[in-house]
Amino acid sequence: MLEKMMIQKTLRVPTSTGAAGDGRAVARQLDAALLDVGFSASRALLEHVGALAPAPAMDLAATVVSAVRELVGDHVRHNAYFLGFPHDVPDTVEFWAERLAAAVMAGDAPATGLNLLELPGYGTYQHTYAELLAAHDELVATAGDRVTILHLGETVEAEASRLYLALAGRTTPLGEADLAILSELALACADGTQPDEIPVRENRAVLNGIRLVLGRPLVAVDTTTDVLRLAVQASGGDVSLREATRFRAFRRPERRVLLAALNKVAEGKLADVGRYAEPWKRLGERLHPHEFGQWPHAQKVFAVARGEVRVRTIAGRAEAAFGAGQIGAAATALSAAPGLLLRSADRLLRQSTGPDRAVVVDAVTEALGTASGRVLLSLREHVGNRLTPASARLYASRSRNSWVGPDRRPPLPPELIADLSARLDAEIGARLTRWERPVLVDPAVLDVALPLSGKAAEDGFAVLPRGSRATVTGEVLRFFTYWRQTSRDTDYDLSVLLLDENFREAGQVSWTNYHHDGVVHSGDLTEAPEGATEFIDVPLTPGGTYVVPQVHIYSGESFDRVAESMFGYQTRAAGQRGAPFDARTVRARSSMRGSGRVALPMVFVPGPDGWQAVWLHLYLSGRPSFNRVEENTFTTADRVRALLERRYLTVSYLVDLWRAQTEVRVWDGQPVDEPVTFVGLTAPEQLPDGSEIYGPARLGELIPA
Template sequence: MRTQIIQRTLRVPLASGPRGDGSAVARQLDVALISVGFKASRDLLEHVGGLAPGEAFDLAVEVVTAVRGLVGDHVDHNPYFRDFPAGVPDTVQFWMRLVRAAEAEDGVLSPRRGAVNLLAFARYGRLQHTFAEMLAEHDALVDSIKDRVTVVHLGGPLERELTSLYRALAGSATPLDAADLTLLGELAVACPDVPPGPMPVRENRAVVNAARLRAGREPVAVDSAVDVLRLAYALSGGDVTLVESTRFRGFRRQERRALMAALDAAVAADTGVLGDVNRYAGRFKRLGERLHPHEYPAFPRAQDVFAVARGERTVTSLAGQAEAALARGEVGRAAWLLTESPGMLLRSLDRLLRTAGAESDAVLSATNSVLGSVSGRVLCSVREHLANRSWTALARVFVNRAGRPWVAPDTRVPLSPAVVEAVCGMVDVELASRMPSYERLVIDPDVLSVALPLSGKASEGGFAVLPRGTRTPVEGGDLLRFFTYWRQDKRRTDHDLSALLLDEDFRYVGHVSWTNYRDDGAVYSGDLTEAPNGATEFIDIPLDRITAAHVVPQVSVYSGEDFTEVAESIFGWMVRDRAQHGAPFEPRTVRTRSDLRGSGRVALPMMFSRGADGWTATWLHLYLTGSPQFNQVETQRATTGKLTGVIANRRAMTVSHLVDLLAAEAGSVTAWEPGLRFTEPVAFVGLHRPEGLPEGSTVITLDRLTELVPR
């Protein structure tokens, strides 16, 4: 848990060991952190320096280990060609050398005919040098003021840090990804007596309530039948998002009674929740087989749920009533029916506005009447959606919860700019009414271009990872270097790093991969085909020389375990000046490092595009289905080109929009610059917490950007 806190928040929980003189260890800690692109805050160095040497050393090791893992420096990154990028040969010439070497060893000098299996060569895909031998081929990294420096701060006592992280995850205004949901469950177990506070996301409620039930406590904030279904899934170790079905385990009598009581209370509060049962009728029937409803006559309303699931009682859902009204052409009536479920109305708004015709005013009036009852996340999502509906797009991109995209033609007619402006104006008024008021607001300009994190499923774990749709400038050097690292678990696994090169219209112009080591100045580090102890592949992109307009890195599962099965799989990128030299992997030059844990066989973490103002990075977090085996960048180039072209033309709602609403209510607004100092607490919004903010300041950084989204 201490390591999780350090990696997620860059805050080090206070050590409670004996006091002493740990000043020497503190100095060593600072040097070690600088070598991997971090810096200890003054408070952290003073805390380490005030501990006994043994305690100080243990804490320092913990901090350095955590941040090294954060940027991917916890393993050795050894490329196939040890003097990469200088010594990478021509692809075909390299293959022919392997053939001739094999022929010489076999005593066969005539050229081989037909297909050649590269894996049959002992030298192919397996390192022929040690990590130390590789390092000896490279000059030391030359220091640069452009190298990344990230501050690590001193936190509070471990219990307080755990409680803060628990409440932040439980109270997130947006859905969490799988890793965060797992951590939330662990924190709920570790903090059984801590009230979680408001939990607007139902998946979070299920995870927290499962921990509460196991600890003998009553579930909280359960207000629908589907909430109880999610809770039963959580107790069974299943998918609380309900995307995947789960086999229910046998429940203890206490758990059965609690689930039945929660169902009964939800139906008693609103019989309309019975309309949601039909959507999951099969799952409710299986749940009923585990709960034995007939044993609980004290909960008759809960038994109604299972009667609906079995078809013994007919309930028309609100969505069904609205569909019937639309079928009759009564768009206004459909809108007013949906006011009973404000979130459903907002999610149906595009369709309603497209078909409203003369009833547009009725739809707008119904919408305005429910805005105060809709979550801030839905408001932001609707505004982002409508902001892209005033023109005709060539295609639409849909992305599911697993990051799987698909592209479909956009056959919708554009919405009237006047209607879009009217709805966006109403939404902005509602959002502004929910924004907190700060006396002194400090904004780091680097955060303004970040896409609002409207779902944790639109991102990945890692370091400096930004939400899908975010566009940020690529600064700090003229050489961009991608890397991927994987470590197989149970069977031989080959992941391949490649880069697709596209022109201004997102048409294929080239690629670099294991089939083409060099193209348009880009260089591939060589193919590694197994990873029992881990393997790393690199690609260099010379930003000042390459002619392609767009570069899309891709990680493919060629054979073996996919991203969810391997022991570890990561992607990242570095920026450096060519004069800096250094080893292929230098932690100080790592700008981001993200986990690869999607369910597809081809990962598209991001793309890089050249514009009038230089290069920008756009975060994708997408996983293509791919093929069961032998995925290559060449076979995905049409899909990837079309997909990235559509995404590039879509405008995401960014942090700057909500910051503008915050600024309108703030007493004063200051743009952050290094070296600024404040004497009184401020509200700071930025990617990373700067050093020297006064005690009592409100700090919203990358790990807590969801707090900007109003509840």
């Protein structure tokens, strides 16, 4: 349902067009139901519901509650293996001995060999969800429990258009979930206002895929790869072109549209065809370009893909120059593609000397004015980490798989870094939006990493980009992971790895070790036909170790194949009762849809001012089966260390640039009496009319074009 998706994405509730009446009783019920899951309706939202007739008021309230329950993971039943968790969890060996004794007493003990995971009663719930709830007292609310405010929006059509234009016009790539949302909105808003610009090519493909099916003119197609992405999107494939797509059969009118667009952009733009030669050859089998002799440039694309025509690329010419030691010539060749030049700036600068250095600096400086804001910010972050070699280099793919390798690059000269940083700051600052009203900044958002790519994060609630830091309150961390298998038995294992100040193993808790120094596991579940949840409690003691929660696929379906999977964390006061899962205590919940077999969602870091959560959004390839925390200690520690040592560009960087051109205030929690541009994690309930709010979902809109 479109309304539910928009509520989850924006925390704004579209107004209902239902009949007016007295819905005040429904409004009170809505307010109570929302508080039970850690949300609160703004005064304007409650007044709107209260002014509706009971039937439409109830429909709107049901949509709102369903949306937010799904958002925090409360739409499923989170049972625990041990009924009394976090109390009454036995020692691991004691538990296995008990299971083995039960098998012997029942005559089910194996005659030869012993597989602990196949003992009777192991890995499956021994009680119902109702029995779990009955065994726990009600949660007593505390002042530290989360309350997230829902605001009243405009009509469904207006809210859909607003979100559509924001996503389509985003200057940074969207994640998989947002691309799916954009596709839905593109269909719903096909007859409405369209974006003035669509900077990201994957977004163009999504929009044009809808327009192709509807028979509308294509928009913003200016390279051959745009046409390839469009064909992939129309075939239900991966528009990032990372994975192979099985192209569907296109209708003749669709083939004409695709080939006409290809013919229009192909002349002089064949350099990228070789990069995607195989997809082009397979697409040619579906488009039959030989039937359309009026479009010779389109036919040439497929000739290049088949190797019948050779085209030398910019990257190829640059590599030849690098190989010959002609660094200045390499910079000159790359100048035709400013984005590619800036992505190669480090290599050019560290290899150039003498006259070549001046050529490289001039080329880089000239490229600053034409490259995208995202590339400029990426380079600014990069050079900020080049004063000294890193302890290790972290490589993360778009699918969030990760590798670590040694950093053998010599550092760049400090004066060069300072000069390039100043040039980048000036160019980025000149492109930032000029705010007409004061900028009010929530201090909690200052340590959020700039979302330079939606690919580096998962979908969910209160999820932040990789490298972001958030303050953790409370005395006990409770991790949870939930999965529901699609067609075959699937065993996910929630684990915690503890690392000392030198990133060496200090202990672990998992299905093989239920207890360690106050950390406790809820019990191992080995199948999830109707869903299964595992929990781990971690006391937040002062001066503790790094806490690295992770989810291992022991057997069965991958993260991107199961029907549903999620990871999240709650915080509680010491001794706070309640069921193992309570939505009011959920601080964040993220999906797990990466292609690896081990998920590393985040790490928790102790410090002098308390604990912080740092988002990782990484996956390890792992093994096809039987992954365990003990086997990944070294690789996990390497990645955690590399990410924590990296200096990310955060919102505070933009705030510093804004100060040069507008009034910037730090929000102290007090009401404001004039319209502002608010930037923060959670917006105040009441802001003056005319205010603009940039929450976590809109931070990408702050990245300049």
